[in-house]
Amino acid sequence: MAGYFAIFLVLLTLASGLVWLLDALVLAPKRQQKLVLAQASAGGQLPVDSSESLLKEPQIVETAKSIFPVIALITIFRSFIYEPFQIPSGSMMPTLLVGDFILVEKFSYDVKDPVWRSTLYSNNKPKHGDVAVFKYPEQPTVDYIKRVIGLPGDRVIYRNKQLFIEKACAEGQTTGCGKLETVELSLKNEGEYYQERYPQRRYTEQLGEVAHDILQTPARREHTEFFFKQRGTAIDEFVVPDGHYFVLGDNRDNSRDGRFWGFVPEHNMVGKAVFIWMSFEFNEDPQSWLPGWVPIGVRFDRLGPIH
Known part of the structure; x- marks a missing residue:
């Protein structure tokens, strides 16, 4: 609903x-x-x-x-058509920052009625690398935003902060699938962002045809003991069921995503995030007299398409 x-x-x-x-x-x-x-x-x-x-x-x-x-x-x-959203957390940094206002293209995926969310028109399906908004499976009244990593039938491994994907083969497909491949990473910089007191590394990740930036915190270990446990797989391995998707946040060590709660049903998909139309900077100084929700600047350089 x-x-x-x-x-x-x-x-x-x-x-x-x-x-x-x-x-x-x-x-x-x-x-x-x-x-x-x-x-x-x-x-x-x-x-x-x-x-x-x-x-x-x-x-x-x-x-x-x-x-x-x-x-x-x-x-x-x-x-x-389009629905506006505000980014409330840093789980999608550096792609999306707190204070970004985005447009989500509703007709990118199946068109649904606005109340019961029954499919009115079957359109395109999510693709690898899409930044998607969806109804949080554990609390469907809450909207989440993450990046689509695994499609139905894909096998995804996230081990030692490295992503591996074995793409499912479509009927008649013989190339580009059925083989576990490492998702390429190239280091961009370190220390631009911090998680608590730990410096983060910024990488460019090549997910199929989509190149996007992610953050890793080398000093933070992976909490695999809290990972979603899927029968018949390793603790850091996920096989995407039919009609579902596997998603991750771009801020890999600061995101509660599919690693911890599983898969997103296709019915829960809301739309594809396509554009940042406004971005406010907020005061983060706890000693300041100015409330944290009051904007102190506009980040005009962030306005534009989302990749």
Whole structure:
């Protein structure tokens, strides 16, 4: 089921539309009939003020007619085209930072209704390297954002901070699949970002045709004891079931992702993150008098497509 705000928007759209329809079909003709009767009783035309008073719409009708087109447009736009999101954590650093405002393309994947999330139109499927927003499997009212690493049938290993993928072969496919391959990493810099007091290394990771940056914290060990345990596999190995996807955060040592809770059902997919349209910088000094939620700057250099 959709989040509370999506349900609220749909209910508000339906309510305002029904009030508008009720007025057009029932209330407006009754007001016009009252005017005709009043004119007949007066033996002619009524004063303008009296006519306007008899034809005046109730306040609820005026409000409904004024907000319905706007609310309907917003509901359609965010349900089927693009939905804005704000990044609340650093699990997707350096691709996405806290304070980034992004657009998620809803029609990149299956188009779903905004309340029950039933598929209305089957479109494209997630691909390796997509930055995807999805309903968190352990709490479906919460939206998560991670990178798609494994598709249905893929075998994924994350061992010693290195990613390995054995891609599933489609029917008739004989190349580019069925073989465990190392996902290439090239060091970009170290010390640009920190996790607590530990410096992080920034790598460029080549995932198929998608090149993107990730962060690793060499001083932090992998907590494999908390990894999702899948029957018949090693503790750091994941075989993606049919109709599911395996996802990781780009901030590999600071992300609660598929390694810890498993796989994302295809039904939970919301859309593909495609664009950063605004990015605010916030005050991180705990000694400052300025609240942490107040922006202190705009990171214009971050605006643009998401890779």
